[in-house]
Amino acid sequence: EATLPVGGNTKCLTSYDIYGTGDIVVDLSIYPGGVNVPDLPRIGMQMAMPGDYSLMTWLGRGPHESHWDRKTGAAMGHYSESVTKPSHVYVRPQENGNKTDVRWVALLNSQGTGLVVVGAPLLSVSAWPYSMADLEAATHIHKLPKRDFITVNLDYKQMGVGGDDSWGARPHPQYTLPAKSYAYKFRIKPYKPEMGPVPSLARYELPSVD
Numbered sequence: 001e002a003t004l005p006v007g008g009n010t011k012c013l014t015s016y017d018i019y020g021t022g023d024i025v026v027d028l029s030i031y032p033g034g035v036n037v038p039d040l041p042r043i044g045m046q047m048a049m050p051g052d053y054s055l056m057t058w059l060g061r062g063p064h065e066s067h068w069d070r071k072t073g074a075a076m077g078h079y080s081e082s083v084t085k086p087s088h089v090y091v092r093p094q095e096n097g098n099k100t101d102v103r104w105v106a107l108l109n110s111q112g113t114g115l116v117v118v119g120a121p122l123l124s125v126s127a128w129p130y131s132m133a134d135l136e137a138a139t140h141i142h143k144l145p146k147r148d149f150i151t152v153n154l155d156y157k158q159m160g161v162g163g164d165d166s167w168g169a170r171p172h173p174q175y176t177l178p179a180k181s182y183a184y185k186f187r188i189k190p191y192k193p194e195m196g197p198v199p200s201l202a203r204y205e206l207p208s209v210d
Helices: 132-137 198-203
Strands: 002-004 010-018 024-031 042-050 055-062 075-082 099-108 114-128 149-158 182-191
Touching (some): 024 042
Antiparallel strands (some): 002 010, 042 149, 055 075, 055 099, 114 182
């Protein structure tokens, strides 16, 4: 349990159910408190993985990036891309490569081993070969450092990008995250090819621990 520096009394509760199979079910709840709490830009979690795990495969919208309010042009499907060679890179460094409505995502190395993350039911996912701090500090694409790790964002949702009138407009209300309670969860599973196809592993359900 943690207190976040937003509004003065915002609580965050994270639980981890660990199974003998190696699966870990992560359950996150957030309870905004205090006064003058603004809309939330995103709700999610972030982790780092060794840079070898740079092949991202997912079942969700793609192949290009998509957002809550900009995703009808991204068809549901099974896609793969290298985290080090995203489909689009912005000249002015900023968050990129988000995928919406993701059922599952796998981050694998050249031997096909890695981690599989399964949404319960859906996630927004992105992965970068640098950190969020790197994005915030760099003023041009050539100033982004080459890191030996992958930053992985496993989000419940991000607010929409808006911009109906050439980027001056705020996101529509239905694509915002007002300050209220939220909860989401996902399952992480270590993976190697001998375990069978990723989609089959993503479909099975673990026994309840309630």
